[in-house]
Amino acid sequence: MTQRPLFHQVSIVGLGLIGGSLGMALRRRRLARRVIGFSRKEATLRRAKARGAIHDGCTELCPEWLGSSDLVVIATPPLSVPKIAREIAKLTRHRFVLTDVASTKGGIVSALERGLPGRISYVGSHPMAGSERSGIEAAGAKFFEGAPCIVTRTRRSSPQAVSRVSALWRAVGGRPVVLTAKEHDRLVSQISHLPHLSAAALTLVPESRAARLAAGGFTDSTRVALGDPQMWTEICLTNSREIARSLDRFIDQLQLLRKWVAGKDRTRLRRTLGEARRKRKSLGR
């Protein structure tokens, strides 16, 4: 490829499923001259190098590598993002674009926009390419292909940074969608956080004798409950209000269905199941 790479050097902090996949996609598509990875675990750095996710890496954040990066991506669980961003700010003096990939945005975006020096252009990201798997071994260069990748815009955001970060996700195969942090948290609570809690609750209902009867319908419906409990707890804690609202809407809908099932209300059941099918059909398989 003779095209100029999108970035000179990208630093990725956290080399799990998302960080590792981003490194692999950047290198495979030659979108950055150099990809640097940070992970507390030496073994993860070794695997990330072996899998072609990073050129080099370090177990600690270091000013040399951060200082020569025009893009820094924090790919760690939600609760740790603000602290890591502040550390990165302390270790650098240059201008660069910073983004994160956490599944909740409100708290993180407001903490980072207020707490970072003006030379750091922060824009939040959330590539919705999650999976129930995790870690560098599950990562892949094609991970973001076709995935909606949310980029948050606020009054404080630099338009250049919004467009650079959107270009990043487009370049790795994703579909950038620009939203405010508030919109993100509301919509994502409905389409991602709620399904996770629903799957967890659904998994807990059947008595043990029912397990051997589980077929594809049950395993599909509960697959996301395989996700990392620690990360999902952090998601619940950092988007608590919107998730509680989505749970309320869900419980209200279930209460209606329960009433119609108990009352054998054929007409309302038929109509509501038909409406659900039409809505689900519009999303494809």
Added chain:
Amino acid sequence: MTQRPLFHQVSIVGLGLIGGSLGMALRRRRLARRVIGFSRKEATLRRAKARGAIHDGCTELCPEWLGSSDLVVIATPPLSVPKIAREIAKLTRHRFVLTDVASTKGGIVSALERGLPGRISYVGSHPMAGSERSGIEAAGAKFFEGAPCIVTRTRRSSPQAVSRVSALWRAVGGRPVVLTAKEHDRLVSQISHLPHLSAAALTLVPESRAARLAAGGFTDSTRVALGDPQMWTEICLTNSREIARSLDRFIDQLQLLRKWVAGKDRTRLRRTLGEARRKRKSLGR
């Protein structure tokens, strides 16, 4: 194959996904000398013949073919099963084994055990190989492979019929599980009927703007909502009490999660999500 076929002639009433797949599996595996299909639609009979599901068929139940069948399988939606069984009884005079494949068993089993002459050995079945698809075009000879196939046993059941019907499902690749009709309805409400209603409710929660953010987690979690609304309404109507109970357990669990999310109860969230993951893991992917 020189092995003696399991059945001389099998009549299948209803050539949808289950009936059609059963015919294909019986013929492919040479488990019956002859497979006869009944469907009100001429076009379905033609497709079933073309797809190798039946040797011959008829748009109306006819005494000639039913009278020479040692196994009759009713593969129509739950509400229609008792009526069709009574018609079959009127049209025949010989001894044979009768089963159905409906997803609810209590009402059907008690109606059929009381309403049929003693020469007809009825045993209920429920092959849990459903899918969100339906119709003869979606059918396949491998449809039952690995699927739990429930066979109901009551005080009135003939042990020979239970073992013949169990042998049928084993022969087409399924895993027969013998339960009482009551056990069936309770366990299946938890592992199949509840997930369907949950998926329907989950599909209805997101506002329209959230649709373009739907990723694999949402589509997996709601896939079963693509199922036929008419059939699922009949399932709700014929297993109303157990489904309402399962919905209550599910709503209780969701209320707990909602309380912990709103109260940011990290410990309980972490513990419950961990418990759900362990339980889900034991079921495989």
